[in-house]
Amino acid sequence: MLVFCEVKAKGGPRFGDPLEMVSDEKVRRIRRAAEAWLAARPELDALTVRFDVIVEREGRLGCYRGAF
16 A cells, blocks of 8 residues: 555644635646656555545544545
8 A cells, every 4th residue: 555645734723723724726737746746656556545634633633534
């Protein structure tokens, strides 16, 4: 399995939740970049691909496996 991971944090709760920063457009850009990267590495074709998001909230990390 190959995991592409987006990591997000904000300066504090008054700035909103870091997960909100992973918009539909951001997801499209990450997927497009992953597809280009994988196209250049055909030896990885057999791997399962997963997209995770890691967020930092008040000093704690949260992991969203298979976020998109």
